[in-house]
Amino acid sequence: MVTIEMREELYQVFLQGKERAKQLSKPILVSKITKIEPIDPLAFFLFGKQYFKGTRTFWADPEQEMVLVGIGSAYTLKSYSNRRFQDAERKWNAVVANCIVTPDLPAPAVGPVLLGGFTFDPARKQSSLWKNYAHSYLVVPKFLVTLAKDGQAWLTTNAYVHASDDITEAVESIHQMQQQIVQLRAFETDVDAQFYHVQEADRESWMQAVEQLAAEIRAQQLEKVVLARELRVHAAQYISIENVLHRLQEEQPLSYRFAIESDQDCFLGATPERLIKKQGNVCLSACLAGSIARGKTLEEDRQLGEQLLSDPKNRHEHHLVVAMIRSALEDMCEDVKVPEHPMLYRVRDIQHLYTPVVGIVKPDSSILSIVERLHPTPALGGFPKESALAKIRELEPFERGFYGAPVGWLDSQGNGEFAVAIRSGLLQKDEASLFAGCGIVGESDPESEYKETELKFKPMISALGGSWNDWK
Numbered sequence: 001m002v003t004i005e006m007r008e009e010l011y012q013v014f015l016q017g018k019e020r021a022k023q024l025s026k027p028i029l030v031s032k033i034t035k036i037e038p039i040d041p042l043a044f045f046l047f048g049k050q051y052f053k054g055t056r057t058f059w060a061d062p063e064q065e066m067v068l069v070g071i072g073s074a075y076t077l078k079s080y081s082n083r084r085f086q087d088a089e090r091k092w093n094a095v096v097a098n099c100i101v102t103p104d105l106p107a108p109a110v111g112p113v114l115l116g117g118f119t120f121d122p123a124r125k126q127s128s129l130w131k132n133y134a135h136s137y138l139v140v141p142k143f144l145v146t147l148a149k150d151g152q153a154w155l156t157t158n159a160y161v162h163a164s165d166d167i168t169e170a171v172e173s174i175h176q177m178q179q180q181i182v183q184l185r186a187f188e189t190d191v192d193a194q195f196y197h198v199q200e201a202d203r204e205s206w207m208q209a210v211e212q213l214a215a216e217i218r219a220q221q222l223e224k225v226v227l228a229r230e231l232r233v234h235a236a237q238y239i240s241i242e243n244v245l246h247r248l249q250e251e252q253p254l255s256y257r258f259a260i261e262s263d264q265d266c267f268l269g270a271t272p273e274r275l276i277k278k279q280g281n282v283c284l285s286a287c288l289a290g291s292i293a294r295g296k297t298l299e300e301d302r303q304l305g306e307q308l309l310s311d312p313k314n315r316h317e318h319h320l321v322v323a324m325i326r327s328a329l330e331d332m333c334e335d336v337k338v339p340e341h342p343m344l345y346r347v348r349d350i351q352h353l354y355t356p357v358v359g360i361v362k363p364d365s366s367i368l369s370i371v372e373r374l375h376p377t378p379a380l381g382g383f384p385k386e387s388a389l390a391k392i393r394e395l396e397p398f399e400r401g402f403y404g405a406p407v408g409w410l411d412s413q414g415n416g417e418f419a420v421a422i423r424s425g426l427l428q429k430d431e432a433s434l435f436a437g438c439g440i441v442g443e444s445d446p447e448s449e450y451k452e453t454e455l456k457f458k459p460m461i462s463a464l465g466g467s468w469n470d471w472k
């Protein structure tokens, strides 16, 4: 319940913020935490549409450890710098240094939290497709709902308070909003947009690029490059972001589901790939590369899994990722543990080779410094990193934007999690761009790599309400 006492508490924290803003001659972030009964995350996301369309964020991890939904933005962190991770860290530290949080933080991802992501490659010229997404784009939501695995839930209200603010008015309107939020009921889906056309960039030139890359790799100019494709979906009406998120939740429970709105656009998806999770001094990462279809029967599925585990081409693709992540984390951690052999990670439409990694972080390694060191891993860039990135710039005709890049959250204590934004798309009113890529090595065959990208488009095609046969 949101009570009259809570309005008083909110008033008190705003007053403290105003005092501090006067003392320091600058606005101060105040963060008021309220324990609530769990609410439906999508109902809250939909509620945000009336007041805060364009600044909503959504995050849910496969273990359901943390569901985070933000509406509105109390603070927007945007950077166009090539040093976007350091820039973000510096700005975030400055925000956190003077913020007022009350009561004490009860759990990770409560209080002041940044949600958002980064572009794949800041050296690539920004195209109009991604005009709403800066190289780093993260927000501290005005209202943040945190749902923890153990059933606890919190509503954090964040606001920047200026010395000259009329806080009585601000507190009253926030209090009214809080009352509406805690009473939200279950989410109901809307009518889906019909999709009538899927536009594919030139299939032949993509296959040729794969052929060329594989030859260059065989000639030992480099070891691996991840090459992606874009599909443009045209629908008859505006695409419902909430419906898409709802389907991703139903169909991809073993993936991270995320959404980052910016103005009229929304980048969202369901990715199985963790980049880094940091809680206290423990960090977890994952190597995910090497793919095969799911079987139609249990037996076929098992056989395909076995085939993937023993396939030298896929093992090589995977090994390059493991070697790179291991060496990056060895620099950032005291202790790194990596299993000797990969296992299978199965999601609805595809199975992957998967190696989990765990480390104990050195005291001076922040989550963003680890993100910077890891991104892009050879699961999305290639190896060696710089020559692979140069090849991607040369061969891909579109800007990746947030596709393949780190998306996630971090809190004021340095905890956080970032996933690699694959199996994703950029929704733009009645259109969407979907992205999928695959790791090209010397043994790559263009036809089978093309088929692999098709498996990787399936989750988003289905989440948009289409079926594979509709457009194939």
Ligand SMILES: C=C(O[C@H]1C=CC=C(C(=O)O)[C@@H]1O)C(=O)O
Binding pocket: 226, 228, 273, 288, 289, 290, 291, 317, 352, 378, 379, 380, 422, 423, 435, 436, 437, 438, 439, 456
């Ligand atoms: C680049 C993508 O997938 C990566 C992650 C897992 C498996 C991959 C592969 O087998 O090629 C890719 O490296 C994508 O889904 O767009």
Ligand SMILES: [Mg+2]
Binding pocket: 289, 290, 291, 317, 438, 439, 452
């Ligand atoms: Mg592959």
